[in-house]
Amino acid sequence: MRDAGRSLILAASLALASFTPRQRLPRATRAAAGLVSPTATFPFAFEDGRVYIPVQLAHDTTQRWFIFDTGAPEAIIVDAGTAARLNLAPKDAAAFTGAGSREMHTGRAAPIPVSVGGVPLSPPFVAVAPLDSVLFPYSGIRTPGVIGAQFFAEHVVELDFDAHMMRVYNPSTYAYHGPGAILPLTFAGTAPMLTGTITLPGGAHIRMRLLADLGAKANLLVAEPFIRAHAIDDAFPRRMRTALGAGVGGETQYDFVRVPSLALGPHAEAEMRDFVAGLSVEGTLRSDYYDALLGAEFMSRYLVIFDYSRKHLILAPRPALPPPAEADMSGMYLIREGGDSGHVVVHRIVQDSPADRAGIRTGDVVERVHGTAPPGTSLWPWRSALRSGEGDTVTVTIDRAGDRRVTTLVLHKLV
Numbered sequence: 502m503r504d505a506g507r508s509l510i511l512a513a514s515l516a517l518a519s520f521t522p523r524q525r526l527p528r529a530t531r532a533a534a535g536l537v538s539p540t541a542t543f544p545f546a547f548e549d550g551r552v553y554i555p556v557q558l559a560h561d562t563t564q565r566w567f568i569f570d571t572g573a574p575e576a577i578i579v580d581a582g583t584a585a586r587l588n589l590a591p592k593d594a595a596a597f598t599g600a601g602s603r604e605m606h607t608g609r610a611a612p613i614p615v616s617v618g619g620v621p622l623s624p625p626f627v628a629v630a631p632l633d634s635v636l637f638p639y640s641g642i643r644t645p646g647v648i649g650a651q652f653f654a655e656h657v658v659e660l661d662f663d664a665h666m667m668r669v670y671n672p673s674t675y676a677y678h679g680p681g682a683i684l685p686l687t688f689a690g691t692a693p694m695l696t697g698t699i700t701l702p703g704g705a706h707i708r709m710r711l712l713a714d715l716g717a718k719a720n721l722l723v724a725e726p727f728i729r730a731h732a733i734d735d736a737f738p739r740r741m742r743t744a745l746g747a748g749v750g751g752e753t754q755y756d757f758v759r760v761p762s763l764a765l766g767p768h769a770e771a772e773m774r775d776f777v778a779g780l781s782v783e784g785t786l787r788s789d790y791y792d793a794l795l796g797a798e799f800m801s802r803y804l805v806i807f808d809y810s811r812k813h814l815i816l817a818p819r820p821a822l823p824p825p826a827e828a829d830m831s832g833m834y835l836i837r838e839g840g841d842s843g844h845v846v847v848h849r850i851v852q853d854s855p856a857d858r859a860g861i862r863t864g865d866v867v868e869r870v871h872g873t874a875p876p877g878t879s880l881w882p883w884r885s886a887l888r889s890g891e892g893d894t895v896t897v898t899i900d901r902a903g904d905r906r907v908t909t910l911v912l913h914k915l916v
Contacts, residue, residue, distance in 0.1 A: 523802055537675055539659075539668040544620030545569065546785070547662060547748075549640050549881040550718025551796050555897035556648060556669060559613040561587060565645040567617075568714030572794070573649030574691045576624035577615055583645045584610060588868040589628035595714040606630070615718070617648055624651060630749070639746040639847075641837040650691035655720040658807045660800070663819055672810035681804070681817030682770035684844055686713070689790045692808070695814060697795070698769070699738040700762040711765070713807075713814055717796030718746060720825055721763060721778040722755065726791035728780055737780070743849055744834050745779060755779030757828045759916045761838065765795075771816050773799060787894040798826040830912035831887040831895065832856040835867060843879050847899075856911040861899060868905070869898035887912070 546553040552564040558579070565583070565813065584591065591608025607630040615622040633644040644675045654660070657670035676682070686693045698706050700720075709727070722745075728734060737758035745753045765771040778793075785796070802823050806815035832854020833847050849863045852855050865874045868874070870883040886895055893912045896904070 503549070504742040505779075528680045531851075536677070537670060539670050540656075541618055541620045541669040543667055543845055544665055545660065547801060547886065548879065549642065549799070550796065552660065552715055552797055553642075555618050556646065557616040558583075558587060559581075559615075566593040567646045567648045568644065570649050570714070571653055571693055572712060572714035572716045573647050575628040575647070575649045576622065576626075576651035577649065578607070578628040578630055578632065578647040578802060579610075580645050580696070581612060581629055581634055582631075583717075584629045585625070587613075589613070589629060590626060591627075601710040613652065617652055618667065618669070620652075620656070622648070622652055622655075622788055626635050629698060635749070635751065636747050637840075638836045638838060639744070639880075640840045641751070641880040643878075653690070653693075653807050654809050657810065660805045662678070662801045662804065667672070672808070675808065675810075675816055677806065677813070679817050681806070682766065682814045684766045684770055684814045684816065686809070686814050688809075688812075690793070691694045692854055693809070693814065694791065695765060695795070696767060697793075698764045699760060699793075700764075701733060701790050702738075702759075703736060705736070706732055707733070709794045710790075711793055711799075714794040715800065717794040717799065719755075719779055719794075719796040720773065720776050721760070722794040722796060723778060723780050724786040724792055724794075725781045725784070726787070734780070739916055741828065741832075741851055741854075743829065744780065745852055748785075753785045754781075754783045755785065756782055757816060757916050765816075771803075773825055794869060795810075801826075827888050827914070828916055829884070829888045829890065830893075830914055831897075831910050832915060833861055833887070835880055837878060837880060845875070845880065851915060854915055855913055856897075859897075859908045859910055861908060862895065862901070864901075866900040867897060869896075 532895060545553060553567040554569045555564050556567040557564055589610040591610045592611050607628050610627040610629050612624050612626055636644045655677045657672050659668040676689050686695055695713055697709045697711045699709055699819050700706050740756040740758045743757050745755055747753060756888050757777055757779050762772060762774045763796050767829055803816040804819055832851035833856035834849040835844050837843055838850040845867045849861055874887045875882050891914050895910045895912060896907055897910060898907050
């Protein structure tokens with residue numbers, strides 16, 4: 502449960518009808534699976550840098566979309582509001598830390614039957630926490646819960662980001678025979694760890710302990726103890742400080758920078774070049790058992806296989822390798838206030854950014870981006886438009902105390 506770390510967030514509005522499963526497996530998937538039949542296949546959603554999967558709890562007939570998170574040590578975390586509607590009574594609340602500078606209080610309820618895309622999960626207990634109230638303003642996506650470490654420990658999990666399909670395999674019969682990079686994993690508790698080497702703008706190479714964190718909504722997020730230990734703050738003269746979202750400790754803040762390269766594995770089995778990473782600030786990532794979180798935006802560039810039984814993370818090539826995800830190019834960070842029917846407001850403005858130069862200010866209500874209102878409550882369609890490409894023009898309709906205006910932004914890479 503980091504915001505990019507053990508994250509907690511899809512909305513019931515993401516229905517199965519929005520997915521288009523393929524009748525035939527893509528070539529990379531057939532090779533990766535080695536023609537071993539999965540025990541289950543079902544769609545997932547990838548939105549705002551997070552993976553969401555369909556879950557049913559106990560005898561509840563409602564299908565809910567949970568965050569799927571390798572960084573969450575619990576088998577399952579259920580939002581406090583969802584738990585109350587299902588009459589789950591948590592006890593023994595304790596403070597819990599993750600991304601963000603504060604704490605979240607989490608209780609435990611008795612175990613209940615859980616179905617993840619039709620695959621049974623038998624957690625020893627149900628963790629209950631106020632996920633939705635913390636996370637919804639930053640995503641506009643309702644958060645009924647999180648599925649964490651136990652599911653990955655019990656199955657081989659394949660995420661096909663081309664078809665948006667997840668395939669689950671029996672570890673005792675699975676075998677990989679494809680062309681992907683096989684990266685060795687170690688474990689810090691339940692957290693899957695791998696090694697990497699980051700190249701700084703000046704050419705220095707530094708080894709890193711990376712937590713392969715599917716809940717982290719970025720390419721790479723670097724923890725503050727590592728930043729201090731290697732004095733890498735001054736290595737990046739160009740940076741953009743802004744929020745990324747929220748974690749269990751509240752709002753998360755990063756200095757976003759451009760990294761020349763990151764090589765993964767003991768022999769550089771996989772590599773990413775010229776990409777945006779976040780350097781933790783203001784106590785966002787304080788842990789010292791990892792140096793950085795390797796997040797979902799990086800992993801989405803591949804067909805990803807988590808095989809905990811063999812201690813492997815496999816990155817198989819997609820038919821066309823997408824470029825690394827870019828950062829926001831407008832300079833304004835949006836949040837949703839007042840629940841489902843509330844307003845979208847400008848929460849932060851980056852100095853001397855396109856939004857700043859256009860006169861947009863913190864507190865402005867945003868009504869439309871590119872002439873459209875967001876479908877449902879999710880902020881992702883707008884966020885995606887605001888990082889679409891260098892030199893793209895985007896119109897933004899704002900309301901400032903009853904004064905309605907339309908402004909044109911020329912997007913620009915801020916890092």
